[in-house]
Each structure stands twice: as structure tokens, then as C-alpha cells.
Amino acid sequence: MKRLQISLIFLIIGSSFGEDMIVKTSKGPIMGLREDSSSNGYFYSFKGIRYAMPPVEDLRFKAPTELEPWTETVEAVEDGHICPQYDIANSIPLGDEDCLFLNVYTPKIDSKKRAVMVHIHGGAFILGGGVSHLFGPDYLMENDIVLVNFNYRLGALGFLTTKDTMETANNGIKDQIMALKWVKENIDKFGGDPNKVTIIGEDAGAASATILSMSPAAQGLFQGVIALSGNALCDQFIQNNPDEAAKELAARLECSSTDGKDIIECISRKTQQDIVEKSNSMMMFYTFPRWFAPNVDGDILPDRPENLLSNGQFSKVPIVLGQTKNGGAFYYRLTINSFNNGGYDDNFIDHKLPRLLPVMTNYNSKLYPITRSIRKRYFVNVDMENEDEFRPRYIEFLTDMLFTKCTDEFARAIANHSVPTYEYLFDYRGQYSIVNFQGEQVDMGVVHGDEMQYVFHNIWGEDFSMSPADLKFTKNIFTPLLSSFAKTSVPTLPTIDDINVSWSPRAPNKNRILKISNKLEMNEDYKKDILKFWNEDIQNILKSKKKLGKKGKDEL
Template sequence: MFAAIWIILLSFYWLSSCAIDRDDPLLVDLPNGKLRGRDNIFYYSYESLPYAEPPIGELRFEAPQPYKQKWTDTFNATQPPVTCMQWNQFIFGDNKLAGDEDCLTVSVYKPKNGSRSSFPVVAHMHGGAFMFGEARQNGHENMMREGNLILVKIGYRLGPLGFASTGDANLPGNFGLKDQRLALLWIKQNIASFGGEPENILVIGHSAGGASVHLQTLREDFSKVARAAISIAGNAVDPWVIQRSARERAFELGRIVGCGQASDSVTLKKCLKSKSASEIVSAVRSFLVFSYVPFTPFGPVVEPPDAPEAFITQHPIDIIKSGKFAQVPWAVSYNTEDGCYNAAVLLEKQASNGRELMVDLNDRWFDWAPYLLFYRDSMSTIKEMDDYSRELRQEYMGDRRFSAESYWDLQRLFTDVLFKNGTKLSLDLYRKHGKSPVYAFVYDNPANTGVGQFLAKRTDVHFGTCHGDEYFLIFENLARGPKMRSDEEIISRNFLNMLNAFVLSDNGTMTYGNCVFQDNIGGIQPQLLSITRDGCENLQLQL
């Protein structure tokens, strides 16, 4: 399908050259018709533009179909993007249901800069563990004030609606990834209509958004839609990305919503299509062991070779080893305490006894660790799983008990297993099998407040440089508060300049401030740039 879409998109490309009304920059011409955006003082916005037919009814659990409708009236592009239906971890209370099923849109943000006639483009994929999140959760005003880049935010299906899979051709999964892919094709074809440069597109994401970006680059034809990519605090080889027991989970989903003991995927899919979206998404609560653990009960899968319009049919590690992926400059990163995202919730004090949840780990470690650290489905036997749980606890905790005093050791374990080790592995694979530049950085500069405090519901704990602390300096987020320190303002500007220079570089060079990233292709030891409040320096990453 994607090859056919590409031909169709190219056939419309000529329309882009004169799509902006010079007398009224809020009015834009697309193949679907005219649209009108909003003037936001120092930037223009064009929001909630559909790139796919609504994935409802018979199009639920199917690959997205390109949006074909024609607008007879001027399309109102001033409405904020709709949240895709989800079970959102960041909603307090028992009912975490939010959003709508009809949500496949992109939103374009263009700075006012009279010195430029066109702009490089940043395509943004939000995070949220493939389960929740939305295009508007991260802001765009920092980027718009710099005035050098057009930003496009992508909405895509999440949770069971985006990733339920029976592992066969009838319900192959990865619908959310296919949404992202179609959105990138839409951007490639249409962004010139907004003053964007279709030859200069950078794709960026954080956490599950970063893993999504990496997965997109593992398709060889990604180089036709983007010039470079950045995966921040998430990549395709992290252990929480590729799901291994998706088939069992899909049939359990059917049982929960009233499909009975469906014996085959055709029957299951037909039944699931007959249920309400809210029933399906609310069933997520039944897959959580406690709190929001595991944080990714539904996510990307390896599809069977006979799946129609398959996104990937090999594990990411095998794809990289084959060398059959897009040869575009790519950067990957982690934070020194990224594991706070998964660990901080264990510091929340229980209403029943005022005790931190992590104290219960002393008795429940062998039950909970495989879910917390995503090896429940990768071990052959319970003994193998228990042995690994025991090894991890001994390595990071020794004979110490789980408590608030030993929290940092637990957080370090989570950082290594869920984020740092995957970064090291991806760099090692690329230096052996890649051809285009591959870069890495580690960020170490704690925000005053962030995700850790939010999830732990506490302000008396220092979490270090937590998940999102660097990303929210590019795309502002309420989790860290509206104001930046003076050092963060400098770092934010350096990051934004880094994006602009990276997408425009003729040879894929990447810089931050006065530091030049070291390319890892063919290197003996992985290299990464350490970014702190005091500056930056290149370091070797020990394997």
C-alpha cells in the first residue's frame, strides 16, 4: 500500500508550489480544498488536519486509509487536535478513559519569520508507552519563538485500538505505527503548502515516541519521507517495545469485553469491531498487575510475513543486523535517571498504611519484577525468570531491603534495564552494521520538578535527571512547570539550534553548542555526548 500511496502523493506534489495565499497566510490550499488556520501573534497554527479516514466501524483494526474527502467549504483548522482514545496513566482516579476513536490528524505550526521564505520541518511523535499521550501534550512555543522550524504533530492510535494483535494476517497489529507512517507521507506531500521544505524533514520523538521514530527508520523507504531522525529516551531494542505474547493478550481482551472463548482471530476481530471503543480501551485495567504496571500491555509486534501491509516482519535487532533499513543520520539518547518513570510510582505512599509501595517489593519481587522490567514473556521457564530476578536484585541491591532509603539503587536498575542498556545495544549494532551517521547523548541536569514528583505524588524526593527533563526543554510540558532556569534556557536554545542544524546538514553532522557529536559507525567503542548544565563533552560508553 505504501508504494501506491507514494505514487499518489507525488502526483499531487505540483499543487504545493503556490498553495499559500500571500495576502492571507492563514488560508492554505490542499488537494482536499481550502483550510483556514489561526494567527497566534508570533506563529500560525493549522490544527486537526485529517490524514486518514476515521479508523472506526469496519476500518477499526485495519491499516489506515488515506483521507480522500473533498472540502466544499473552507476547512476550520483552528480546533485543537483530538486525543486518541486511551487509558491514561496520568489521570488520577479509577476511571482513566479519555479521548475519541476518530483522531487521525496532524497539526502544523509555523513561525512568523520575515527573513525566510521556507522552513525545515520537524515531525513530532508523542510518547506515552504506546498506551496514552496526545499530540498536544507537549508545547510548541519554544520552537516557534526561535523562528527557524515548522513543527508538525502527529496523532496515532494507541493501546488495544492501535496495537492489539493475534500474530497472524487477520489481526496483525501495529496499526499505530502504520498511522505514523501515513502521517509522514502526508507531511512529505503537503508541507510545502505551508512553507515547509519537504526535502528537509527531521522526525523526532520521546520515550515511546522515540521508539516509534526508530521503528520508522527500520523501514528502508523511510529515507523517502525524512532526512534525519532523533530518538530521545526510547528506541526499538528497549525491552518494553516489542511485545512477545500479543496473541494471548488479544484473545484475553476479547474475553473481557464479552466475545467469549473466540477460537480464531477472524471471529475475535469481528466481535471486537462490534464492541464500543470505550469498552475495548477500558479493558486495559484488567491487564495491569498494580498501578500502571506493566506500562505497555499493548505495543508493537513482529508481524507474520503474510500479513497485508506489514510494518515489520523481523525483530528490530535482526533488521539492523541485516543492514536492510533506512540509511539516514540517526541520534539516540537516555537520561542519567530515566528509570524514575517506572520507579517513582513505587514511592507513592499507600492510603491504607502510609507506607511506600516499594516496601511491598520485599515480599513481591519475584512476582512483580518481570512485569516492571519486561521479561515476563521472554523467559522459557519460571525458574529462568526467578534466577534472573534474583541476579538483578543481588547486583543492584545486594543484601539491602527495598525502602525509601534504597530507592536510588532501584531507580538505577530501572534506568539500566529499560533505557541505558538498549541505547548501548543499539549503538553497538549500528557501529557494526550501519552506514549513515549514528550519534548518542546522555543528559544529566535535573529539573526542579518533573515526572518523578508527579507519579510519586511527592515533592520531598530528589529523583535526579528524570524521564523527560531534557525533552520538555524543547517541547514544554506541564509536568515540569512553565518556567525554566537560566541554565535550562541556554540548553533549550542549544537543543533547538541542534535540530535546525541537523536537518540542514549536507553530510549529517550533528552539533550541540560548541560540541560536535562523534559518529559511531565503524567505531571500536560507542561514543556519546554528555550534556550537563556546565556544557558538553564527548565520552566513551563502556559496553
Template sequence: MDQRERYRLLYCRSKRTYLPNEQTSFLFIGNLDLLTPNAKTTGVITKPQSPTEPSAPGPVTVTPAGAVRGSWMDSRLGRRFQAYRGIRYAQPPVGELRFQPPVDMEEYSSEVDASEEGPGCPQPERPGKYPMDEDCLRLNVYTPDNNSSRKLPVVVFIHPGGFYSFAGRSDLFGPHYLLDRDLVLVTLNYRLASLGFLATGDAVAPGNNGYKDQVSALRWVQRNIAAFGGDPNKVTISGCSAGSRSVILHMISPMSKGLFHQGIAMSGSPVGKVAVPTQQFELAQKQAALLNCPTNTSRAIVDCLKTKTWQEIGNSLNGFWSGSSDAVSFWTAIVEPDVGQPRFLPVQPDEAVRQGQFQAVPLLISQTEGEFFWKAFAVTQNQTRRDLMNSEWETIAPESFSLPEENSAAASHRLRQAYLDDKPIEDTPESSEALGKLYGDSWIGLNVHRMANLLCRHSSQPVWYSAFSYVGNNSFYQDPTTHKPRGAAHHDDTIYVFSQSYLRPPIQARSPPPPAPQDHLMVERMTAIWYTFAKYGDPNPREGELPELSSLHWPAMKPEDRKYLKVDRQFSVHEKLHEDRLQVWDEIYPMQY
């Protein structure tokens, strides 16, 4: 057994010991249970909580597609609003529609019961039977008033999860914070993993169906949102991580043109170290092998996978990690072949931006201060892994930091010099911090940096850049000993925009002693920024509006004046976010801006 294989085996074993604590910070192996605080501390999975709803008859909205009956919810501050959940926006992608582009749902044959949550898309089944089904192309609409004469700005949220997990359900990304503002919120599901992103490189499975699901949902919004009180001419698309990459790609995709007017991209971008691939046939083969299907041709793979149940496909997800140590995700957008159907992505994203082949809209783009800093602890606090990474750095680093195969040894050496000062990894705060920055930059920071710099140079619309640095009472990473946050981790900014009852109690407006009141203030500030941006296309408040933003003066990013907003206990403006350490990536993997 070689050193690399030993490292992989150690890592796989560590998933059952150290990493469950880490996995409170990310859907690392597609298992939401490991994200649940109760699961982390007691091993008990709690049933998803249902928001409190008054017993009054549910509201009805008559849309161009048909009547939809919803339910009532109460916001964080006690505002009553209408909730329409689990609405099909496309035909069920089952049978012959599996692995095919979505078919829009343009008309309902009878009144739609949208009073309860719809299922999430297939992923590994969990204790407690978290609701899932292949018939999952559903969206939720939350509105303060469906009869308002003044149409409200619309925010559409695309959920994170590496394109293989999470959902748009209200127990994961709930409306209870944003609906204290005068806006309409839409959250949506899209097909995940192989069901959404199988890409064989030919007409059998051209790819990008998960993104095309999102396009179908945006078309539904354009046709129907006015009936819910929303303004179809003022739609902001937003997303975190995988959802953030989606937001940027919708700006580039010809399929999405005219379907939205502003964007919020949190911790993700499709522009990184290498070009977007033109196919992912090897992932199709992997999926086929996991389910005992032939792997020789695209047609044989797809025909066999169509005979499998969605449960078999969903539950096979963890098999994709059997030979990889630090992979975050596998599925990605692909530059589609021209096989006679509309292409979501016909050109490389960076090339599209440089050539002006994109929909220029006002954009908020951000990353968290720490992102994946916590990944370092699995190495620095484990002597076997630490010693092995030190002795086999040039073998292990390419996998851990998603480096291209070409010249990977030289790139690994240069990164060790830049981040670790060419010193051995040790169990010290300094070493953990340095290694954590390398994880965060390699997976998120570099991509966001490159996209922000591209767009501020080539977009005719303003780009506002920010770093979320606030550390509150909750985090997607909590120290396994103290059970307290240690930094602003990946996804942590979403904690103050959405209620997440599956994962943690809501942030109350009136809480017990400090520091909880500061969390309340962060909810007020984050939702105010989103509302102001959705309403005006600019996050800066208008005079006399929103006192919680009175200290906000956020300049747009310019090529020659690369300012960004630091979001912490106070707002502050700085320049050249992490450019001192990111310049090494431009040296190793040059890219034209």
C-alpha cells in the same frame, strides 16, 4: 493467597496512596490527570490551557489536498507564527475501518478549519472531558511562514505514552519553543492501545496499525508540507519513549523508506532482552474479556469489539493492569505475518540492522540520566513492599524488571548481585539509587545502549549518543514531600523542547530569580541542537551561528571510540555510557553486535 498475589494486591492498593505522586513522572495507568501538578497537590483537574492567539483572521494555506485555514500563535520569545491544528491525514478509522490499516486522506472536499485543536485518540475519559474521539488521525503543522521562498527544515514529532496514552495536541507537546527557530514542526496522533496495536497473528488483525498511522502521516507530509513552507527533502522524525521506538522502527520499516532523512530518538528502542513477538493474541483476548466478548477466535474477538463504542474500549484500559505489578506498557511492534498487505515490520529489528536492511540516516539517540529511578522509592520507602521484595526477589523481580520467563530466577539472582551487591533492599539513599538504576536500565537504558551500539557499527550515517543529566525546576517526577525534582527522569528532556501547558506553566525567557534562568538557557540549547540537526544533519553548530552552542563539540559515536555527550549545565564529552553496569545484561541475554 500466595506471596506473589499479595505483592500484586499491595501494589494495586498503593496506586491510590503512594503512586499518584510517582505518576507525575509517567503515564503509568493511562491517566493524564495524575500527571497534572494540580491533580497531584490538590486533587483539582485544570482545564487545558489554550495558547494566546491574536484576533486577526486566520492564515490560509492552499495545499495539493485543498485549502486549510489556521490560526495565529506567539512563540516563547514573542515571534508570531501560523498554527494549523487537527488536520485529518487519514480517513476516520471508524466502522469497518476499525482495526484496519489507515486510508490516506489525499483530498479535502472543502476548506479545512484547522483553527482549533483536534481530539486525542481514545484512552480513559477524565474529569473535565479532555477532548477525545475515535476520529483522531489528526496532525498539527506550525510554520513561521507559508510563503517563504526558502523552504525550511521539517521536524515531525511522535509522542510518547507507552502506545496507550498522550496525544500530539499543542497543550501536551506545544510548538512555542521550537518555533523561535526557522523550522516547520509537525506533531501527530496515532491510534493507541487495542485500537492501534491489536495483533492476532493472522489476517484478521495483523497488527502495527498505530505505526502505519504514523507512516500515513509521513506520506501526508511529503505531499503537502511544501505548501506550509517546509522542505519535503529535509524531514527529521523525532520521538520520545514510545515515539523513540517508533523512530527506530521507521528506519527499519520498508513502508517508511524515503519519507524522512534524519532521526532523533529519545529514551526508547525496540531492541532489548528478547525478540519482537509475531503476535499478541493474549492481549486481544484480554481486551475481549474486559468487554464481555468471546475470546476463542480472532474473528469472534474482532467482530464483537467492532460493536463496542470507542468510549467502552478507551475506558477499559486500566483493566490491563489488574494482574501486573510493575508493567510500563503491553503493546509493542510485532513482526507481521505475510497476509497480502504491506507489512510495517517484516523482520526482527536487530537482524535488519546487522544485515543492512534499514534506511541509514543521521541519528541523535539519547537517554536521561535517571529514567525510572523514582520507581525504587515505592519499594524502599514502603516497609511491606520492601520486606516482600527482599524475601520473594526471584518471584517479583521478573515482573518488576520485565525479564523473560526462561531462566528468570537465575537472571534475577545475577542482577541482584550486580546492582545491589547481593544486599537486602533498605530505606537508604544507597539502596534507592542502586534499585533505581536497575529499574532505569531494565526498561530503557539497555534498549538504548543496544541500539546505539548496533547502529554505530552498521549504519553508513553518523550516530550521536547523549545522556540528558540536567535537573531544573520541573520534572516528570517530583519528590512528594519537597515537590522538587530529584533527578533527570524519563521524559524530562522534552520539557525543554516543547511547551506542555496541560502539565506545567511555560518556561519564560525572562523569569524571577535563579535558578529559572538556567531553565531558559536549557530551552535555548535544546532547541538550537534540534534546529541545527534538522538543518544540517549534524548537531554541531556552524562557525558564527548560535552562540548558545558555542561550547558544543559533539563527536559521533564509533564502535572503537564510544563517546557520548552529557547534557547538563555545561556540555561535556565522556565515553562508554553506563557500560560498567550494562555488561551484566550482555552476560545474561547475549546479543550479537
């Protein structure tokens, strides 16, 4: 944010829009803009608002620090820096450690108190940012929602810790909590209701939202959760061995000590670029969990998520959660190319899959019996050298392993505590899919991340405009559905065309899922047999293998 003279502010605002957009936050006044929306309306934007002190120099690897107040009006018309990360496409580091900024968008600034949606961006805890060109507010503005996007620290700069330095753990999540505290304290000044806040995220953002629901430090900061394609029970989002990650990064940065405090001190002296580049050199994009991701620290995350859920130690606020129908397609080409040189044959399932499973799941012991069961479940009578036969079965396998299993597990766990739990399956295939931007030409279905284009405007960029059918689905079905939940804590289906469905919450022993597509329909037995396979059959194999292992008879 840049300081402007008040006269210049009024000149710009007066000549452009005929009114000033100065809001007095708890720390000082800021000036935003009135912007035209894609539907010929308008909204007010405030971009690049600091919500914490820059986490630089002595504040690196520290919890976010409260802002100092200011008196002069500060311009809030441009996105702040994104947090440091590695641009995989161009092989360069991006961002700046001075990155703890948020954006606020509001339909109007008046006495009305509107429902608030606080969006937590995804990106595997290593990529992304809450910036305007990725997450345009237009569709939510039309639904009279106040939207907040924000950045949080990523990768090693957000999640580096050791068993001896748990005070450095989960700084990325601590940033999220600080942003929510800012919302609680200030959002009423932007036409929002601080007591009607819903946190919404996809992928790592969805995992973050569910972690926040289990964090004592975030209690009372929100009243609803929307978790799109991810949660804290999915294997890819919790790092169980942060010590190993810290020591590996230390070695690559030529920090020779194995003492946790010495490691943190040594890495804190390295440049941002070195930390980002060496962290990236540790990565395979589909490696789960990430080297640097949320971990159990006894404070922000007091225990393993499954234990907290089982014991009822979480905020019992209403939740919407679900997945895309073909989410695993996001990892299709990545895994095939890396583990089998792009080939499709029996060698991949029988010999490469046992080595892939420990990379993508918490299955980390002798894995051939699991692989044989997977073959019987997913690949019977499949010509493994015919991609048209292999691809849909392999995508289904990835989807169930990475998303179906953990989504059902999380929904079942919270519903057992009588929490209003609305589960969905997103099955609308629009003009564009995220895999199209990975170079795929074939239709892989509804992929992980595809649903975001129907919440945020121009997520693919200005050159990729929405088709009329996609725009109709966005404005008539999906965005109103999520907005109604933010407003009332009950997702209300629009009464248009032939839609006449009631979205029933999940019962403790009843698997109720809303299929979201051109038509909406409830399903009470979605993948019942598949869930039994992962929750019972595979678990029985793991239990039996542990017994064999104790006798020294286990196999690779």
C-alpha cells in the same frame, strides 16, 4: 474541523491579524492563525488538519484510508480529538475514534524551504496526543523549524491483532506512516522542505521513530531520526505475543470464540468505551511489553528489530539517540508500591524482584540466579531498610535495565553499518521533574521524560513557568542542538560561553556519548562495566539456565 463561510474567515483574520492564513493542501484549502510566541515574536499555526478518513464503524481495525478532497475552506484553528485512551488520574475514558488529526506550525509561509521536525508523541502506546497544550512549538519556531504534531491510534484500537489477522496489526504505526505521507505531499505549502524531514519522539514516540526506520513502508519519508529515551530494542515497546493479548481482551468483552477472525469481528461490534475500559483493566502501567503495542507482522515490521538491525534492513539515515541519567526513577514508586507495599527490605530484592523481572523485561524463566547477580552488582553494602540508601541504587538498576542496555545495543547495531550515530546522556536537572507531578518531594535526578520540557513550550501547563536558568539551557543549548541536526544531519554545538566540544559520532567499536548538562562533555567509557554485566554476564546466566532447564534442574 468546522466549515466556515469565507466572509466570516476574512472578518476574523482581518480584524485580529490583518492577513488571512489560507493554504491550499492537496485535498483542499484550510485556514490557520497567526499566533504570538513566548519570545514576543509570532508563528503560524494550522490545527486539527485531517490526514486520513475517520477510522470508525467499518474502518475500525483497518489501515488508515486516504481522505476525500474538499472545495470549501476548512477552519484549522483548534486541536482535533485525541484518540481513545483511559485517563488514569480521573478513572474515565477519553477521546474519540475520529482522531486522525495533525497540527502544523511554521515561522513563515514563504518561498524558503525549512527543515521539518515531525514529532511522534509518547505515552506507552496507550496515552497521549499531538496537541498544542502539551507540545507548544515556540522554542522550535525560534530556530526556524517547521513542526508537525499528530495523533495516532492507541491501545487495542491501534494495535489489536491475532496470528490469523495480521492485516489488523500495527494500525497505530500505519497511521504514523500516513501522517508522514501527508507531510511529504503538503509540507512545502507551509514553508517546509519535504526532503529535509526529521522524525522525533520520546518513549513510545522514540520507539515508533526507530520502528519506522525499519519499516519498508516508511522508506524515503524522512531523512533523520531523533529518539529520546527509547527505541525498538527496549523490552517495553514490542509485543511478542499479540494473540494472548487479543484473547484476554476478548474474554473480558464476552467474546467467546478463540478464532482470531471471530475475535476481531466480535470486538469490532463493541463500543469505544467498553474497549477502552476493558483494555485498561488488563494494564499495569509498568508492565512490559504493553498488552497492545507494535508487533512483528511481516509487513510494517517484517522481522524482529534485532534481526533487521543485524542484517542492515533499515533506513540508514543519521540518528540522535540517548537517555536521561536517572530514567528508571519514573517507575520507582510504581514498582515498590505494587510489589512490596511501599517497603524497602531484603524481601523485595530476594523474593519480589524475581517476579518483577518478567513483568518489566523479556526475562521470563527461572530468575533467582539473575536476581542474585543483580544484588551483587547494585546492592552490596546497602541498608535495604533505609530509603535514602536503597532509592538511588534501585533507580540506577531500573535505569540500566530499561534504558542503558537497550540504548547502547541500538547505537552499537546501527553504527556497525556506518550510520552516523550521535549518542547522548541527558543530565540537566531543572526546576521541575516529571516525578514532581507524581507527588514526589525528593530529588530523584533527571527522570524519563524530563528532557521534553526543553523542546516544547509549557509542557507542564501555564501555571509552571520556566526558571531563567532552564530557559537559558533550552534556548542556548538543547533546542538549538536538536534543530541543527534537523537542518544539517550533524548536531552542531552552540559556540557560547565556555562550550567548545565536538559531538563525535559513535564508531563501531567506540562508545562515544555526549553528556548534555550545563556543561557539555564527551565520554568514551560510559558505564562500560555495567554494559558488560547486562550484555555478557546476565546473558551467560540465561544460556546456562537454558541448559539446566533441559535437564529438568532449573530453579524458580
